[in-house]
Amino acid sequence: MPKPVARDQxxxxxxxxxxxxxxxxxxSRVLSGARPVGPDIAERVRQAADALSFRPNTVxxxxxxxxxxxVGLVIPDIINPFFPLLVxxxxxxxxxxxxxxxxxxxxxxxxxxxxxxDLLLDRRVDAIFISPCHSTASAPALRSASRRARxxxxxxxxxxxxxxxxxxxxxxxxxxxxxxxxxxxxxxxFIGSDPSASTSSLRADAFERFSVAQNPRQSPRVxxxxxxxxxxxxxxRSLLEQWxxxxxxxxxxxxxxxxxxxxxxxRRLEGLPGFAVTGFDNTMVAETGDLxxxxxxxxxxxxxxxxxFLGVAATEPxxxxxxxxxRGSTGxx
Amino acid sequence: MPKPVARDQxxxxxxxxxxxxxxxxxxSRVLSGARPVGPDIAERVRQAADALSFRPNTVxxxxxxxxxxxVGLVIPDIINPFFPLLVxxxxxxxxxxxxxxxxxxxxxxxxxxxxxxDLLLDRRVDAIFISPCHSTASAPALRSASRRARxxxxxxxxxxxxxxxxxxxxxxxxxxxxxxxxxxxxxxxFIGSDPSASTSSLRADAFERFSVAQNPRQSPRVxxxxxxxxxxxxxxRSLLEQWxxxxxxxxxxxxxxxxxxxxxxxRRLEGLPGFAVTGFDNTMVAETGDLxxxxxxxxxxxxxxxxxFLGVAATEPxxxxxxxxxRGSTGxx
DNA sequence: CTGAAAGCGCTAACAC
DNA sequence: GTGTTAGCGCTTTCAG
Numbered sequence: 001m002p003k004p005v006a007r008d009q010x011x012x013x014x015x016x017x018x019x020x021x022x023x024x025x026x027x028s029r030v031l032s033g034a035r036p037v038g039p040d041i042a043e044r045v046r047q048a049a050d051a052l053s054f055r056p057n058t059v060x061x062x063x064x065x066x067x068x069x070x071v072g073l074v075i076p077d078i079i080n081p082f083f084p085l086l087v088x089x090x091x092x093x094x095x096x097x098x099x100x101x102x103x104x105x106x107x108x109x110x111x112x113x114x115x116x117x118d119l120l121l122d123r124r125v126d127a128i129f130i131s132p133c134h135s136t137a138s139a140p141a142l143r144s145a146s147r148r149a150r151x152x153x154x155x156x157x158x159x160x161x162x163x164x165x166x167x168x169x170x171x172x173x174x175x176x177x178x179x180x181x182x183x184x185x186x187x188x189x190f191i192g193s194d195p196s197a198s199t200s201s202l203r204a205d206a207f208e209r210f211s212v213a214q215n216p217r218q219s220p221r222v223x224x225x226x227x228x229x230x231x232x233x234x235x236x237r238s239l240l241e242q243w244x245x246x247x248x249x250x251x252x253x254x255x256x257x258x259x260x261x262x263x264x265x266x267r268r269l270e271g272l273p274g275f276a277v278t279g280f281d282n283t284m285v286a287e288t289g290d291l292x293x294x295x296x297x298x299x300x301x302x303x304x305x306x307x308x309f310l311g312v313a314a315t316e317p318x319x320x321x322x323x324x325x326x327r328g329s330t331g332x333x
Numbered sequence: 334m335p336k337p338v339a340r341d342q343x344x345x346x347x348x349x350x351x352x353x354x355x356x357x358x359x360x361s362r363v364l365s366g367a368r369p370v371g372p373d374i375a376e377r378v379r380q381a382a383d384a385l386s387f388r389p390n391t392v393x394x395x396x397x398x399x400x401x402x403x404v405g406l407v408i409p410d411i412i413n414p415f416f417p418l419l420v421x422x423x424x425x426x427x428x429x430x431x432x433x434x435x436x437x438x439x440x441x442x443x444x445x446x447x448x449x450x451d452l453l454l455d456r457r458v459d460a461i462f463i464s465p466c467h468s469t470a471s472a473p474a475l476r477s478a479s480r481r482a483r484x485x486x487x488x489x490x491x492x493x494x495x496x497x498x499x500x501x502x503x504x505x506x507x508x509x510x511x512x513x514x515x516x517x518x519x520x521x522x523f524i525g526s527d528p529s530a531s532t533s534s535l536r537a538d539a540f541e542r543f544s545v546a547q548n549p550r551q552s553p554r555v556x557x558x559x560x561x562x563x564x565x566x567x568x569x570r571s572l573l574e575q576w577x578x579x580x581x582x583x584x585x586x587x588x589x590x591x592x593x594x595x596x597x598x599x600r601r602l603e604g605l606p607g608f609a610v611t612g613f614d615n616t617m618v619a620e621t622g623d624l625x626x627x628x629x630x631x632x633x634x635x636x637x638x639x640x641x642f643l644g645v646a647a648t649e650p651x652x653x654x655x656x657x658x659x660r661g662s663t664g665x666x
Numbered sequence: 667c668t669g670a671a672a673g674c675g676c677t678a679a680c681a682c
Numbered sequence: 683g684t685g686t687t688a689g690c691g692c693t694t695t696c697a698g
Contacts, residue, residue: 012479012691023669028693038667060453062431062692063674070435078421079616082409091411091438100452102403103436105424119433122391148343208346258621284414285621288591345675356685361677371683393675437690 001144003049011052020048062124070100071309072120074113074199076133076156078105081254081283085130085298086155090129094298095304099126110137117145123150127309132158135198154157155296167306168319169199170206172294175324176250176278178200179211179292185248185276189221189239191232191260193252203280205313221246225256232259239269247275248330254279255287256295261289261329276330290328297322353381364389377423383656395457403433405453406640407446409466409489409530411438414587416464418631419488423462423535426635430643432459441466447474454481460642465491468531487638488629489531498637501652502532503539505627509583509611510543511593512625518581518609518664522572524565524593526585536585536613554579558589563591573600580608581663587612587619588628594622594662609663623661630655 013031017024022045029035030045039043048054062068074092091101095182102125106113113133120128127150132138134144143163146162147149153164180188190207193200208220221243225235232251236259240246249264251257257279264275279286279293286293297320304320346364349592350357355378362368363378370378381387406423408416424434435458446466451591453461455536457533465471471491478484486497513521521544525537541553554576558568567583569592573579582597584590590612598606611624612619619626630653637653640646 013693014691021505025670025693026668030694034693036667055451055455056520056693057457059395060674061391061693063396063676064691064693068392078417078424079617081414081417081612084414084417087436088438090409092667100456101436102432103424104421105421118388122388122435124390124392154693215676255617255621262623264656265509284588285617288618289621290595319678327427346677347675357675358677358686359684362684365677367677374684390675396692397675397677398692411688442671634691 010057011054011058013054015044015052016054019052034194057204066124067126068124069098070102070123070125072102072104072123072125072130074104074106074116074120074128074130075114076106076108076131076149082281085281085283086131086302087304088322090154090305092169093299093306097306099306101262106133108133110134110141113138114141117141121145127152129154129305129309131155132198134158134196135201136196150309152305154301154309158198163308164316165301165308166319167296167301167322169202169322170209171319171321172280172296172324173203173206173250174210175294175322176292177207177214178279179324179326179330180248180250180276180278181214183276183332186215186276187218187221187246188215188248188250189223189243189246191235191239191256192222192224193256194226195224200252201209207250228311229258232256233263236260236263248277250278250279254281254283254289254291257269257291257293257329258285258289261291274332276313278330282325286325286327292327292330293325294322295325296320336378340642342348343390344387346387346389348385349378349387352385354379379535380630383561385523399457400459401457402431403435403456403458403463405435405437405449405456405458405463407437407449407453407461407463409437409441409446409464410437415488415614416619418465418614418616419635422625422631423638424489425632430639432472432639443467443470443474446471450478454478458482460485462487462638462642464586465531467491467529468530468534483642485638487634491531493572496641497649498634498641499652499656500629502535502655503542504652505629505655505657506536506539506583506611507543508541508627508655509613510547510626510658512580512659512663513583513609513611514547516665517607519548520551520554520576520579521581521583522556522576522579524568524572524582524584524589525555526558526589527555528557529558533585540583546551563592566588569593569596581610583611585613587622587624588613590624590626590662591618591622605664611663614631619658619660625660625663626658628658629653646657 013024013027017027026047028217030042071094104116106116125144129152131154137157143158151162157164192204195201211220223235223239250261257277259275279291280294282295300320346357346360350360360378362370363375435451439449462485464487468491475492484495490497523540526533528534544553556568556572558564582593590610594610612624615626615628633653
C-alpha cells in the first residue's frame, strides 16, 4: 500500500498569512482572486507566498468547494488507435478550463466500466466523459451514475436520454462511397467490427443504406470481424472468395483496413489492379499504412463535450461532420 | 468555469452513524478496516451504509490521511503509438494497488512538462511517473519536483540520480541486427529519431556499436529523421541514393519503419528483392504494417515503476530485456 | 476592504 | 472494542 513517504512539510496558507502579517482569509482571496483586495496587501501576500514557495493544497480546496476540477474519462480500450486521439483531444479541451483528466481504460469490459464509474464518483470528479464500451450493457450503470455526477457520452452512446457529443458516422461512410464510385468502383464490400460499439453498428447500417441507394440491384456485401488485425486478413480472404468481383472494401476502422490491404497486396500479384481499401478514424495506422480514411473532428467533439458539461450547450446540437482523407489505398493503378 | 451543478446531497459517514446508532469513528473503522470491530456492529454498519447507498468521500479522506491514492503519469505524446501501450501497462499495474492515474500529455514540450509537474504536485499525487520528453531540458524540473513527491522515471530517463524503470534499448537493437545478419543481410543502415529522447539516442548508439562490431570494415550508415511518417519516406529515399547497396534498414521506431517500408515497396518494383525493414516498440503500427519489431516488456516495466514507488525495490535492478517479434518485413522473398 | 470563526467529510489520538 | 474530540488546509459566511 502507498505508505506515506516522509517528505518535507509544505507551507500552508496559514504560514503565508503569518509571514505577511495578515489573516488566512486575505491570503486566500488574493491567491484565488475571489474578491477585491488592496493592491499593497496583495503584493505583500504574493511576496510571502513565493518566499515560502507556497502552493495551495487542491485537496483541501476541493473538500471545501465541493469541486475537484477533474473530469473522469472512461474509454473502452486505449490500444484501439482511435482512443489515443480522443484522449488527446479531451485533454486539450479540458486543460483550457483548468480541468485535469483521471483516465480509466475498461478494456472493453462492461463490469470494469461500471466499477470505473464508481471509482470516479467516489473521487468526486466534476464530470465523467465516457465512451461506453457496449451499446446496451453500459446503459444501466451510466444511468445510475448520472444521478450523482454530470455524465457526458463522447463518441459512442449507450443511453440517448443522457447528454452526448457525437460525430455523424453515416456521413463518413457516405463520403467514402462517393469517393469510391467517383473513382470508378462498382462492386463495394464492407467489413464491420464488433457491433456492440454504437459507432460500429452505425457505420454498418450506413453502408447498407447508401450501398442500396447507389446500386439498388446489388445486395449489400457485408461481413463482420473482430478488432484484431489477424482476423481481418482471413475475413478479407473469404470475402474475396465469396464475391470475387469486388473492387473495393470499406472497413469499419483503420486496423481492419490494414489487414485487408495486406491481403489485397498479395492478390494484386495475382491480378487485381485498381483494387481499393478504406479505413475509418484516420489514426496513425491510416497514416503509416497509406490508407484512405475518415477523419473525425475531434477538437470540436471534445469541446462540445466540455460545453455540455459546463451547461453552455443545453440541448444536443446536430452531430459533427467528419471529413475524407484520401491516400494511396484508393489511388488508381 | 465548472459551476457546481446541483445534484442530490450524498450521505456522509455521520448519516450512516446516526442511522446505525453508532459513532462516526466506528463506521469509519468498519469501512476502512483500520481496526478490529465487533462482528454484529460491523454488520449493522454495513446495513446502514448500503441502505443509504453510502460511498466514502475520498477527497475528505485524502485531506485527512495525506494520501490521494493517485499517481500522476506524464508522457511526451500520446500520439506516438508507443505511449498508449505504456499508459495501459501503468494503468493495469497501479490498479492492482488501488491507485488511479492522472494523465498529462505534454506534447513534447518541456515547459508544459514542467507545469504538469506543478499541477500534479498541487494535487498531492502520491507519486509521479514520468517519461521525460527531453533528455536534458527535462532534468531541472524533475529534480525540483523530486523534493516534493516521489518521482519515478519510466521508459526514458533525464536524471540518472532519480529512480527509473527502463528497458535495455541496446539489447533490442542487437536482437534486430542478429536477426538481419542471420537472414543474410550484410549492408544495414539505421534511421534514428529525435535524439533528445533518451531511448532514441540509446538505440542509435547501440546501432553504431554493434554495426561496427559485426562489420568492422563498413562505417555505420546512419541518418536521422523526425517522428512523422512523411519525413521518414524522404529520408529513406536519400539513404538509398547515398548507399544503393543497402539491404536492410533498422528504424528507431515503428512509425519511421512504416514510412521506409512504403518506399521499399515502390523500389521493389525496380528490383530490390529481399530488402528488409525493421521497427521498434512493436506498436499497433508494427502489427498492421507486418513489421518485424522489438517488444518491450511493458507489464514488468510498469510493475517495476510501482515497486520503486512503494519502496519495495530500493535500488535500480538491471534494465529489463526486450524481445524480438519477427514479421513479414524481414521475410525472404 | 480585512479578520474571526466555522466547517467541508473524514480519520487518528486519546479516553473510557 | 467503542465513543469523543480535534484537525487535515482551505474557503466562506458573517462582522466590523
